[in-house]
Structure formats: structure tokens, C-alpha cells
Amino acid sequence: MSKILVTGVTGGLGSAVVKFLLGKAEASNISVLVRDAAKVEDLKSKGVNIIVGDYNNYDSLVAAFSGIDKLYFVSGNDIANRLPQHENVVKAATEAGVKHVVYTSFQRKNETATSPIAFVAEGHLKTEEWLKASGLAYTILKHGLYTDLLPMFVGEQVLETGVIYQPAGDGKTAFAWREDMAEAGANVLTSEGHEHKIYDITGAKTYSYQDIANIISEITGKQIVYVSPSVEEFSKTLTDAGVPAQYIGLFAGFSGAIKDGEFDEVSSDLADLLGRTPLDVETFLKGVYGK
Incomplete structure (x- = not known):
């Protein structure tokens, strides 16, 4: 069984992904990255591996990703610092030898500075570029x-x-x-054939x-x-x-x-990944x- 690490688990999406993973994989094969271990005591009690690290701390990420096969990479919510944080994650995953990164990006049509949400778009667009250039196997989930x-x-x-x-x-x-998005993410992490795919x-x-x-x-x-x-x-x-x-x-x-x-x-990708x-x-x- 693959060793899976999920980030962002103190938020709604990451925590839901772990919930669905616990129904599909052994807890011993699931790790989570957190800045404060006290916030995920419930996961520790279920046998999930708790790893302390921070998107701002490159060395902590390399250590956290060591031995990990699949990384569920939840985009950071610190918009001002998202670019260097995400660059840290991609570079650390590459250095640590992660086999597959699943990244939570966003649905869009306009990728230029004229977009009303250009202020949140830049970090996602650059992260997708970095993943594609990294040599890592990746899956990009373009969340609506x-x-x-x-x-x-x-x-x-x-x-x-x-x-x-x-x-x-x-x-x-x-x-x-969001629960459906999380279940789809867990399905991607626990099945094969999603490498270098982009799902809407x-x-x-x-x-x-x-x-x-x-x-x-x-x-x-x-x-x-x-x-x-x-x-x-x-x-x-x-x-x-x-x-x-x-x-x-x-x-x-x-x-x-x-x-x-x-x-x-509208895309059928979510329904296809859920099977419903x-x-x-x-x-x-x-x-x-x-x-």
C-alpha cells in the first residue's frame, strides 16, 4: 500500500480527505502535515502519523515528505506568501522523491491579469507550472x-x-x-491511472x-x-x-x-471519480x- 501524506488537515477539505482515506487505507499508511500537533489529536488516536512541518520551512518539508509515495497538496490560504510556500512544497517533494503529487487548484477560463480573481490565481498557475516542470508525476484537481x-x-x-x-x-x-471533492481526492490517492491528468x-x-x-x-x-x-x-x-x-x-x-x-x-470528472x-x-x- 502506498504511503500517503495529506496537508491542510486542520481545514475543511484536508480533514475530509483524511476521513475518506481512513475508509480506504490502513491508518498506518496515512500521514498528515501540521504546524501544531495538538490540533489533530483525534487523528493521532486513530493511528494516523502526525508530522510537524510548515510550508515556510523547506527543511521540515523535505523531512516530512521522505518515504512518501503520494502527496495530497492543499493550496495554502496565505495569499501574500503563497508563491514561495508552494515553491517550497514542489521542490521539497522533488528532493524527497515523492512519487505522485495531487494538487488542489481552481476552475477558471481567464488566466490573465484581467481576471477579477487574479489575486488568488497567480499562486495556483505558477504551482501548476512548477509541477509540470518538476519531473514529478502529478494530478491537478481544478476545483470549482x-x-x-x-x-x-x-x-x-x-x-x-x-x-x-x-x-x-x-x-x-x-x-x-466540498465533501464530494474530498472523496474524489481520496479516490485518486487510492487508485491508479491518474498520473499527469488534469480534472475539472x-x-x-x-x-x-x-x-x-x-x-x-x-x-x-x-x-x-x-x-x-x-x-x-x-x-x-x-x-x-x-x-x-x-x-x-x-x-x-x-x-x-x-x-x-x-x-x-460543467465537467463529468467529479461524477466519474466518485462513481455517482x-x-x-x-x-x-x-x-x-x-x-
Whole structure:
């Protein structure tokens, strides 16, 4: 059995990957990379190997990756330092002799600086380049937007306000559930034939925010309307409401990408990797708003 190491396990995606791996492989063959071992005591109790390391510490990565066959590389969330961190991971994996790297990238069409999400794109695009040039066997998972983010995007008070307020126009998104993405990742790690493959990890259908408003309205019996302001009006409204600038920029960037059609593309790759139909948005939203 391959020795597998998963990064990012204190986050939702990495922890879910490990959960699915524990149903497919012996715990003794699974390792996780963490900065603070105290945060994964539950995994230690299940027999998972805990390795302390940091994307910022190259030597710790080389040591962590020694003897590892397959690495599930979760992209870092420190946008400002992502480039040097990811370069460390790829170089360390190469030096340590990792046989196969599975990298969590992102769905996109526009790879230029004109993209509304260029601020998050650069690290992913460079990492893909580094992996392809490294000589390592790799699999790139181009993740679409999480269905799980919809309650945040539509607003925690959407049932009280009755309004979804995002500058996304009529753009549509092939949202996919994070648990399905994690299960697909675990399937890639525990099966063969994925070397040098790029998979588009999306849901089976695209949805606009108007579609989301209609679904929530039907589930709750409360009329939800969708309003798409200009980015300038959106930014001013949220600024006046006291929302921090970094969140406004994040929401505006992803809504701009949705409006531009960056995520308006469906692939069967997720369903193929799962061997079943992924969870749809309607079912997810019923679980959130149908209580």
C-alpha cells in the first residue's frame, strides 16, 4: 500500500480527505502535515502519523515528505506568501522523491491579469507550472466554487432581509460540495491511472444567483429576490455597513468572476471519480434552509 501524506488537515477539505482515506487505507499508511500537533489529536488516536512541518520551512518539508509515495497538496490560504510556500512544497517533494503529487487548484477560463480573481490565481498557475516542470508525476484537481460557500455569499440574514445582494449579474456557477471533492481526492490517492491528468472538479449543473434565490424561496416559502448592483455600489454599501475591506474585495472578486462566466462550465470528472452523481445545490440548500 502506498504511503500517503495529506496537508491542510486542520481545514475543511484536508480533514475530509483524511476521513475518506481512513475508509480506504490502513491508518498506518496515512500521514498528515501540521504546524501544531495538538490540533489533530483525534487523528493521532486513530493511528494516523502526525508530522510537524510548515510550508515556510523547506527543511521540515523535505523531512516530512521522505518515504512518501503520494502527496495530497492543499493550496495554502496565505495569499501574500503563497508563491514561495508552494515553491517550497514542489521542490521539497522533488528532493524527497515523492512519487505522485495531487494538487488542489481552481476552475477558471481567464488566466490573465484581467481576471477579477487574479489575486488568488497567480499562486495556483505558477504551482501548476512548477509541477509540470518538476519531473514529478502529478494530478491537478481544478476545483470549482464550494457549494458550502453559498450561505456566506447569499448572506447569513438572507431570510430576514429577503435579498441576495451580489454584483454577479446573470453569471452561472457549477458549484460542487466540498465533501464530494474530498472523496474524489481520496479516490485518486487510492487508485491508479491518474498520473499527469488534469480534472475539472465541478457540479453537474450551473446556477445563477437568481436560481439560488428561487430555490431558497421554494424551500422556505419566503420570497427571496436577487439584486445585482455595480461593483462600486456594492463596495460602498458594504463599507457603510462596516464590512472589512478584505471581505468586500473577496466577495466582489468572486462575483466579478461569476459574472464573467469563469465558473460557468460543467465537467463529468467529479461524477466519474466518485462513481455517482455529486450532491446537487437543491439538496444542499434544503439541508441549510429546510429546517
